[in-house]
Amino acid sequence: xxxxxxxxxxxxxxxxxxxxxxxxxxxxxxxxxxxxxxxxxxxxxxxxxxxxxxxxxxxxxxxxxxxxxxxxxxxxxxxxxxxxxxxxxxxxxxxxxxxxxxxxxxxxxxxxxxxxxxxxxxxxxxxxxxxxxxxxxxxxxxxxxxxxxxxxxxxxxxxxxxxxxxxxxxxxxxxxxxxxxxxxxxxxxxxxxxxxxxxxxxxxxxxxxxxxxxxxxx
Amino acid sequence: xxxxxxxxxxxxxxxxxxxxxxxxxxxxxxxxxxxxxxxxxxxxxxxxxxxxxxxxxxxxxxxxxxxxxxxxxxxxxxxxxxxxxxxxxxxxxxxxxxxxxxxxxxxxxxxxxxxxxxxxxxxxxxxxxxxxxxxxxxxxxxxxxxxxxxxxxxxxxxxxxxxxxxxxxxxxxxxxxxxxxxxxxxxxxxxxxxxxxxxxxxxx
Numbered sequence: 001x002x003x004x005x006x007x008x009x010x011x012x013x014x015x016x017x018x019x020x021x022x023x024x025x026x027x028x029x030x031x032x033x034x035x036x037x038x039x040x041x042x043x044x045x046x047x048x049x050x051x052x053x054x055x056x057x058x059x060x061x062x063x064x065x066x067x068x069x070x071x072x073x074x075x076x077x078x079x080x081x082x083x084x085x086x087x088x089x090x091x092x093x094x095x096x097x098x099x100x101x102x103x104x105x106x107x108x109x110x111x112x113x114x115x116x117x118x119x120x121x122x123x124x125x126x127x128x129x130x131x132x133x134x135x136x137x138x139x140x141x142x143x144x145x146x147x148x149x150x151x152x153x154x155x156x157x158x159x160x161x162x163x164x165x166x167x168x169x170x171x172x173x174x175x176x177x178x179x180x181x182x183x184x185x186x187x188x189x190x191x192x193x194x195x196x197x198x199x200x201x202x203x204x205x206x207x208x209x210x211x212x213x214x215x216x217x218x
Numbered sequence: 219x220x221x222x223x224x225x226x227x228x229x230x231x232x233x234x235x236x237x238x239x240x241x242x243x244x245x246x247x248x249x250x251x252x253x254x255x256x257x258x259x260x261x262x263x264x265x266x267x268x269x270x271x272x273x274x275x276x277x278x279x280x281x282x283x284x285x286x287x288x289x290x291x292x293x294x295x296x297x298x299x300x301x302x303x304x305x306x307x308x309x310x311x312x313x314x315x316x317x318x319x320x321x322x323x324x325x326x327x328x329x330x331x332x333x334x335x336x337x338x339x340x341x342x343x344x345x346x347x348x349x350x351x352x353x354x355x356x357x358x359x360x361x362x363x364x365x366x367x368x369x370x371x372x373x374x375x376x377x378x379x380x381x382x383x384x385x386x387x388x389x390x391x392x393x394x395x396x397x398x399x400x401x402x403x404x405x406x407x408x409x410x411x412x413x414x415x416x417x418x419x420x421x422x
Contacts, residue, residue, distance in 0.1 A: 082267050
């Protein structure tokens, strides 16, 4: 398991591995928004939490099709399936590696990008915390989507269509935490809902991903 | 432990391709599968490797004892030869990769990225992976594709050494490797195609 995790990390930082791709995409989305809505700082401050969450979500989506498709193409997924690792473990490790290479940089960069959108001072902590709690769910749900579409040529678009609706609850509560935090309101309820969603998804979805993957490898 | 298939039926895409297969593979022996392209050799091997369940019949002595080598070698092009092999060794809970590198004369290519190997060298690395699995039953699908004469000899030696250690091998191949064991022609086991009239593909 640890070997697989290390391998996935090594692959993502080597040439063509896509490390930093999500981060660059996030930066571009965030810098494009002021061009689109105009330089009114009050308006930007109001929409900043939502835009940052949406940007992070789309950046996460961008790299999902690498999670399993590359392993499927070169045959290593078949070989991993016959290895002594449980399939649930394989998909969990892959989701974790995706989060470390995509989600974690987004969490760390979000406060910096918040400055670009004039995020109110009180919002930085809650934005970072909500992303830290929510992005693992995005990676795990994304791995499920990747498992559903593995083996389909150019399945990336179909996967986006399947995964985006599943991202809705995480987005609602994540953005709500950041928005309430920015306005100085109480954040406990959406924060607990967000944490609950993440924990439930991490606990349950790997079983679904593994089952789907077994069917897709037949 | 003997690998045994009894009355085995295997399917591809829900349609039986081979049915009523019987074979046994004791330790120290090789079984070579023969038959024309498309007869279902790969499907049979994938079933034995546990990637898909048998449609009917029983298969014993497979499962966790099988090391599978498919058409694709499962190599990561940006990792070096050594890293690729060390990864699979760790997945299977082993650490020793030098015997495998020696057996396929990959020692000099140790630090070369797998993406820069020739097709034959890639195949050799893919086959060397079997030696770091520690599994007794090798299930090999067309292992000699893109190997030159010397590399085929290396492969035959590696399989012979594996058999001498009490392992066994199930190999789909068209060339004669000179191994101790039988050949099984799967052509007579070709499944009857279901009648189109009472065939409801919705329920596949």
